[in-house]
Amino acid sequence: MAGFLDKARIVAPRTFNRWLIPPAALAIHLSIGQVYAFSVFNEPMTRIIGIDQSAPGDWELTTLGWIFSIAIAVLGLTAAFGGRWLERVGPRKGMVVAATAWGGGFLVAALGCWLHSIWLVYLGYGVFGGIGLGFAYISPVKTLIRWFPDRPGMATGMAIMGFGGGAMIGSPLAVELMDVYAGPDSVGVGATFATMGVIYFVMMMFGALIVRVPHDDWQPAGFKPEQASGNRLQTQGHVHVDQALRTPQFWLIWAVLCLNVTAGIGVLGQASVMSQEMVGVSANAAAGFVGLLSIFNMLGRFIWSSTSDYIGRKATYSTFFILGILLYAAVPSIASGGVITLFVLCYLIIISMYGGGFATVPAYLRDLFGTAHVGAIHGRLLTAWSVAGVLGPVLINYLREFQLNQGVPPAEAYSLTMYIMAGLLAVGLLCNLAIRPMADRHLMSERELAAAAE
Template identity: 55%
Template sequence: MASLSFLNRDNTVAGPGYNRWLFPPAALAVHMCIGQAYSLSVFNIPVTKLIGITEPAPDDWSLSATVWVFNLAFFFLGISAAIFGKWVERSGPRKTMLCSALFFASGFALSSLGVHLHSLPLFVGGYGVLGGIGLGLGYISPVSTLIKWFPDRPGMATGLAIMGFGGGALIGSPLAVTLMKHYATPTSMGVSETLMTMGAIYFCFMIFGSVIARVPAPNWKPAGWVPVANTGNQMIATASVTADNAIKTPQFWLLWAVLCLNVTAGIGVLSQASPMIQEIFSEGRRGTGLGITAEAAAGFVGLLSLFNLVGRFFWSSLSDKTGRKRIYMIYLGLGAVLYALVPTAGNLGSTALFVGLFCIILSMYGAGFATIPAYLRDMFGTLQVGAIHGRLLTAWSTAAILGPTLVTQLRDYYISSGKAAGLTESVAKASAYNTTMYIMAALLVVGFVCNLLVKPVDAKYQETEAKPVLA
C-alpha cells in the first residue's frame, strides 16, 4: 500500500524551489503519445488486407467497418473526459496519467489481439473504447496542471501541451509505417506486431511523464506575479466555479457552441483535404491536362498538419496578450472570411491562394483546442478547470461527427444532382465543396456571435463573493 501512496495527489505536491518548467516535459510525454490518434489512418488499408495481403479477400474487413476505431476513439475521448473530470482533479496528474497509460496501452494490446484472431469487435473495442478512455484521461490531466503552474501565461502553457497532441501524428505515422514494413512477411501485414510494439513504447513514455509529474502547493504563485494586473485580458475570474455549477451558466454553453462550431468547420475540411484539392483542381474541370496529383495532395495534407501544429502554440501564446475573447473573435471572424474566399480561389484556379487560405484556417482550428482551457480558466477559475474542460470536450465529440458527415453528405448530394442535370462529375464535386465552404463560413459567424455574448460569470455561481475583474 505504501508503494501505491506514491500516486496520491498529496504526495505529488512540489516542494520549495521546484522549477515549474520541469512539468511541461511530463505533459508533452503524454500528449505526444496520445496524439498518435491523429495518425490512425495509416492502418486503414493494411487492416483491410489482413487475409488477402496484396488485395482485400472476401473475408477481410471493409474500410467502412474499420474506420469506427477512429470515430469511437474520439467519441470516448470526449465522454471519458466529461465523466472522469472531477476524479482527475481529486486524484492529481500522476495517478491520472498512469491510468491513461494503462488504458491507452491496453487498447493497443487488445486491438493487436483482435488483428491476430481476426476479430473486428476486439480490434474496434481495443483502441476505440479502451484507447479512447486513455485519450480522454491523458488529454485533460496535464492541461489542468499546466494552468495551475502557469497562471501568468496559461495560453502559452496549454498551447505547449496541446501542440504535443497535434504533433503526435508526425511521430506516430512514420513509426507505424516503419514497424509494419519491419514485421511484414509474405503471410502477414505486420499490423498485430506493430500495434503491440507501439503500445509498449507509448506506455514507457507515458509512465515517465506520470512519474515526474508534480502539482503546485495550495495558493502557490510565480514569484513577482500579481493576479489580473498586466494580463491584458478582458475577463479574469478572481473566484472559482465548480464543474457542477459551471454547466448551469450560459457562459459554459456559449463556449461549448464556440468550440463545437470552430471544430466542425476545421475537422470537416481536414478529414477531406486530400480528395478536396484534387477534385477542385482536377484535370477535367480545368481543361488544361494538369491537375493535383495524389502525391501533391499528400503534401498539402502534411502542410495543413504542420500549420495545425504550429498554430496551437502561436495563437494560444498570443492570447495571453490579447485576451481569450479577443483571440476567438479573430479565429471565428477571420476564419469566416477565409472560408468564404475559398470558392474564389478555386474559380481562379489559384492553388497558391487556395493552399494559403487553408493553412491559416487550420492554424486557427488547432489554436481553438489550445486556447479553450485558458478561456475556461479565465471564466471559471482553477478549482475544477480540468473537470470543466472535460465536460466541454463533448463539443469535440459532437463536431467530430458533424464536420466530416456534412462534407461527405453534401459531396454525395451534389454528385447525384449534377449527374441528373447533365453536369460532369468534376464540376459537381467542385460545386459541392463551394457550398460546403459557405456553410462553414456561416457556422463560424454563429460562433462569432456566441463568443461576443460571453460575459463574466455571475457571482451566484462562484465559491466566494469575489467577482470577475474587467481589466
C-alpha cells in the same frame, strides 16, 4: 504503489523548476496524438488473412472504420464523466491510468489481430484506448494552468500541440514497424500494435513520474493575478463544475468551440479530395497539401494560444471567426480563378485556427471559471468536439453529394459548403461576443473551496 500515486505525494518543493511540467504533458499528448494516424493501419488490416491481397474472411474498410469512431466517442465520454475523479486524485494517478489503458489497449488490439477477432480490436483500441485518450487529454490541463498562471495559453498550447503533432511521429513509426515485422505469413500489424503499446506506455509513464503540482499558495515571481490574461473576463474566484453547466458562459463557449471545430474538421478530413477537385492539383500535390495542413494544425495550437496571453482569449476567438468568415467566403472565388498558392494559404490559416481553438479554450475556461475545477469543466466541454466531429464531415460530404446530383461541376461542388461554413462562423462570433464576466452568485464559497482542495 497507491501511496506513490497519491495527490499529496506529488506536491513540489518550493525550489522546483516549473519548466519540467511541459515535457511531462508533451510526453502524454505526443503519445495519444497517434490516434490521428490510425488510418495507416486500415489497408494492411484488410489483408491480415490474405497477406498480399484481401481474402475471404478479411475485414472490410467499413468494418475497420468503427475502430477510430469508437475510440473518439469513448474519449469524449471519459473526458466528460471522468473529470471529477481526476480532479480528486490528481494528475499522476490520472496519467498512470491513461498510460495503462492506452498502452494496454494496443496489446489487446494486437491480440485481436493475431486471433482475427474484430471485437477484441474494438475493445482494445476503441474502448480501452478511448479511455486512455480521454484521461490523457485532460490530465495535464489543470496542472499546467496552475504552474503557469501568468501564461496559461502558452502552457496548454505546448501540450495540446503535442496532440496535433503526435500523428507526425506515429504514422512513420507504424509504417516502419510494419515493414520490419511483415513477412510471408504476416502483414506485421499485430506486432506493430504490441510494440507501439509498450513504447507509448513507457513515454506516458515518464510524464507521470516527473509531474508535480504546486503548493496551494504558490505563485511565480512577480505575478499579479489582477493583471493576468490580458482581458476583463478574469474571474477572481472559482466555479464548481456542476454549477458551471448552469451558467450561460459555459454554453456560449461550448458553441464557440463546436462551431470553430465544425468549420475546420470537415476540411481536414476531405482536404486531399477537395484540393484535387477545386483547383485540380495532382494526387501527390494533394498529399503534400495534407501534410502542410498537419504542420499548421500543430503550430497553430502553440502560436495562437500563446498569442491569447497577450490579446486575451475573447479577442483571439473573435480573430478566428472574423478571419474564418473572410477566408471561407473568398475560397470559391480563389479556386475558380485557379490561384493555387492563395488557395493553399487560406486553408493553412484556417487549419491553424482550428488547432488554435483547441489549445486556447482551456485558458478561456480558466479565465471564466477559475482553476478549482477547470480540468473537469474542460472534460465536459469536449462534448462540443464530439458533435463537431459529426457535423463538419456531414456538411462537407452530403452537401457535396447534393451539389453533384444537381449537376454542379466537381470544381464548384464545395462553394455552397464554404458559404455555409462562413455563416456558422458568424454565429460563433456572435456567441463569443456575448460572453460576459462571471456573476458572483456562481462562485464557490470558502467552505466549498476547502473541500475541493482536500
